[in-house]
Amino acid sequence: MAGSEADAARALARDRRARVLQALGLTAPLLVFLAFTFLIPIGxxxxxxxxxxxxxxxxxxxxxxxxxxxxxxxxPDGAYRAFADDLLAMAEPADAGGLARRLNSELPGARSLVMGAFRQRESFATLDAPAAKAAFLALDERWQQPELWRVIARNGSRWTPDYLLASVDRRRDATGDVVAVPEEQAVFVRILLRTLGIGATVTLVCLVLAYPLAWWLSTLPVRKANRLLILVLVPFWTSVLVRVAAWIVLLQSEGLVNRALAGLGWIDRPLELLFNRTGVIIAMVHILLPFMILPLYSVMKGIPRDYQRAAVSLGSHPLGAFVRVFVPQTLPGVTAGVLLVFILAIGYYVTPALLGGPADQMLSSSVAQYANVELNWGMACALGAVLLTATLVLYGVYRRFATGEGLTA
Amino acid sequence: MPPCLPRLLAAVLLSGATAVLAQTTVTVVNFGGANGNAQKKAYYEPFEKAAGVRMVPVEYNGEQAKVKAMVEARKVTWDIVETESPDVDRGCDEGLFERIDWSRIGNKADFLPAAVHDCGVGIFFWSTVIAYNADRVKEPPRHWADFWDLRKYPGKRALRKGARYNLEFALMADGVKPADVYKVLATPEGAERAFRKLAELKPHLQWWEAGAQPPQFLVAGDVIMASSYNGRIDAAQREGRNLRITWTGSIFDVDFWTIPKGSPNRDVAMRFIAFASDPDRQADYARLISYGPTHSKTLGKLDAKVLANLPSAPANAKDALRFDFRFWADQGEVLEKRFAAWAAQ
Incomplete structure (x- = not known):
């Protein structure tokens, strides 16, 4: 009896193991794919x-x-001697270049100091410490500024919070305390808030436009609705750049929109629709609208109309029935659409760059500036991390307030 | 079996033929548009014929991130890159580019001094100028002070996005002489002054990033004036557009050929650069787009009409400023960051 029980338990355990292995085997390709294309790059x-x-x-x-x-x-004089030794020990000139860029990003002018000394490094070879100091000062007086040596000392460790601090407009002062950067340098918090603001506006406009459309589509017979859905999807298949270019043609001061309005006699002067916030929002709403319509439609499609009819037959006003019976049931779709559109929107780069003015650039444009132009990838990555954190925090907030099923729609 | 044989034979012969035909493919990166087209005609196509290699042009806007990524990953697929002067200097320091073997390029002394670098060979001189649409602007702007004059010239203006050039223009508009611009800009008060002057235009500014944008804006009437690469305006004029240039206060600079470090085709690349630095090739290029040659013997091959449109023509260069790439290598990051902060406000 006991033996057969143990046998059964073993068989059960074996069976369970086999199932786990089977599940792992089936999901392994996806997990490996995600690890390589998503988790490792983000790490x-x-x-x-x-x-x-x-x-x-x-x-x-x-x-x-x-x-x-x-x-x-x-x-100390010894620091000059040690600096000369380090320059002489460099295997590759690129090490000096990398050092020059790093120091220069904290102290403008450090680049030419470091590269100037690097080119003269052979002449420092036999000097003692005071002579080495004199030789550096003879090259350039700025070698005596304590700030330069403070920057070196501060960056002596392999890890630094500086990029992350800078990406939220903070820095470490001479004593190591975290302080706000001077007003004329403070930029990223403002751009982050603007990014979130544009994202929220676009999401709201998308919701207002998509909700009635999705509702109307969900009331139509399937064949007709499918045909109309194709119209929603067609722009989806067009490249974002093409659509942005099309908006430039439409919105420019002598574009179709302005000419039509002027032709109708509604305006005397062309409206400024391009190179400002209006143009950015119009184009982003256009591009992101399908991401709102589709989840809304799919959820609305699954809601039986009988509930509304029942509410009306029990004496509710049709509008009241719509608001109190139908709308709450669409919340999973609303949540999914809002989340999708908002998260996509805050990562936008091309649209604001081409259609926006100076005050409409979003955080991605700063990431691009540091990655492409300054080649300061630490800073670019820190800004990327800020955007990622903002997204995760908002996602977390949604998880708290939205029902769990909302995210599966 | 026998009917298969000829086919097999043909297949073998064909594969042999493709092996013979397989050429070296060299990727050359330029700034696209009218400039890219002129390079294609004057440099790439003749070199393909002369050297039997295939040149694949790629366009970019000067971002060095890709070069850095390729060099760091040791997987370099760009062989020759048109690079702006501050990036040549910085990239050279940071080990992104091959050193140029000048003995293979030609006599260093034949090149204008500004076109000679350890890691680059100057391709052409170009200028950032004031451009305007003569159909819309009746009285030509004379200098940057007019560019800033909102009462006389109401409407939007376009400037290249970033601090480079614009701070210099702002100081000149504020009355600083070209020769003193970098001296003033190097002081904190000078930088403050430049930003304050730039702020006057802020509500009326549109940024451009690609060189093809300013002529488009001007033709479409989106802006009344723009800073622009002089060659792009020249190209628009050749297409029959009534765009004009004001040379006073223009900033000129050199673009360089560079070879990213570790390019598998660096030998061919070096040959190409030598080929393209020949005065006859440079003259062909200058006839196609009005950018100034770097080889001193090229000027003698050009007629007066072409010469008059080059940044190096005495009338054009008279009140021009030479771009100081060393200043920008040192001060660039902090000024660009301040610019970003300013633009975001």
Missing amino acids: ALLMRAVENPEVARALPATVAVLDSWDTVSAP
């Missing part, structure tokens, strides 16, 4: 946002000497 991005290898790699001796420096008095 690398987050790593790069806090990584700070340049100074630690290029200036090990200097960093060691500066360890015992009080960061306020004049930098």
Whole structure:
């Protein structure tokens, strides 16, 4: 008896194991795909946002000497000697270039100081510490500024919170306290808020436009609704760039819209529809509208009309029945559509770049600026991390307030 | 079996033939548009014939991120890149480009000094100028102060997005002489002054990023004036557009050929650069688009009409400013960040 029970338990366990293995086998290709295309790149991005290898790699001796420096008095002569040693020890000129870029991003002018010294490094070879200091100062007086050496000392470790702090307009001061950056340098918080604002506006407009349309589509016979849905989907298949270009043609001051309005005699001067917030919102709503219509439609389609009819037959006003019976049942679709549109919208880059003015650029344009133009990838990754965090926080908020099933629609 | 044999034979022969025909493919990256077309005609097509290689042009807007990514990943697919001067200097320091073997290019002394770099060979001189549509602007703007004059010239203006050039233009509009611009801009008060001047235009500004945009804006009537690469206006004129240039206060610079470090075709690339630096090739290019040659012997091959449109023509260069790439290599990041903060307000 006991033996057969143990046998049964073993068989059960074996069966369970087989099922787990089977499930793993079936999902493995997707998991591997996600790991390589999604999780690892995002991990690398987050790593790069806090990584700070340049100074630690290029200036090990200097960093060691500066360890015992009080960061306020004049930098020790030994630091100049150590800096010369580090320059002489560099295997590749690119190390000096990387160091120059890193220091320059915190202290403008450091690039030419470092590269100037690097080109002269052979002449420092045999000098003792005071002579080395004199030689550096002879090259350029700015070598004596304590700020330069503070920047080196501060970046001596391989990891830094500086990029992340900078991406929310904060920095570490000379004593290591986190403080706000000066007003004329503060930019990212404002751009982040604007990004969220544009995202919210676009989402709201999409919802207002899509809700009645989706409702109307859901009342039609399936064949007719499908035919109309194709009209919703056609723009979906066109490249975003093409659609943006089309909006430029339509909205420019002598474009179709302005000419039509002027022809009708409704306006005397062309409306400014392009290169401002209006143009950005119009085009983004157009591009993102299908992402709102489709989840709304699919949820509305599944709601039996009988409930509304029942409410009306029990004495409710048709409008009251719509608001109190139908609308609550569409909330899963609303949640899904809002989340989808909002998350897509806050990542927009091309549309604001082409249709917006200077005050309409979103956070992605800052990411592009640092990645493409400044080649400061730490900063680009930190800004990316900020955007990712904002998205995850909002997603978390939604999870709390929305019903769980809303996200499966 | 026998009917199969000829087919088999043909297949073998064909595969042999394709092997013979398989050429070296060289990817060359330029700024596209009218400039890209002129390079294609003057440089790529003749070189394809002369060297028996295939040139594949790719367009970009000067972003160095791809070069950096390729070099870091040691998988370089760009062989020759048209690069702006500050990026050549910075990329050279950071090990993004191959060193140029000048003995293979030609006599260094034949090139204008500004066109010689350890990591690059100057392709052409170009200018950022004031451009306007003569159909809409009756009285030509004379200098940057007019560009800033909203009462005399109401309407939107287009400037290249970013701090580069615009801060210089703002200072010149504020009365700083071209020779003093970088001296003033290097001081905190000077930078403040430039941003304050730029702020006067802010509500009337439209940014451009690609060189093809300013002539489009001008033709469409979206802006009344624009900063623009002079060659793009020249190209629009050739298409019959009534666009004009004001050269006073223009900023000129050199674009370079560079070879990303680790390019598998660096030998062919070096040959191409030598080929394209020949005075006859440069003259062909200058006839197609009004950018100034870098080889001193090219000018003698051009007629007066072409010369008059080049940034290097004495009348055009008289009140021009040479772009200081070293200034921007040092101050660029902080000024660009400040610009971004300013533009965002």
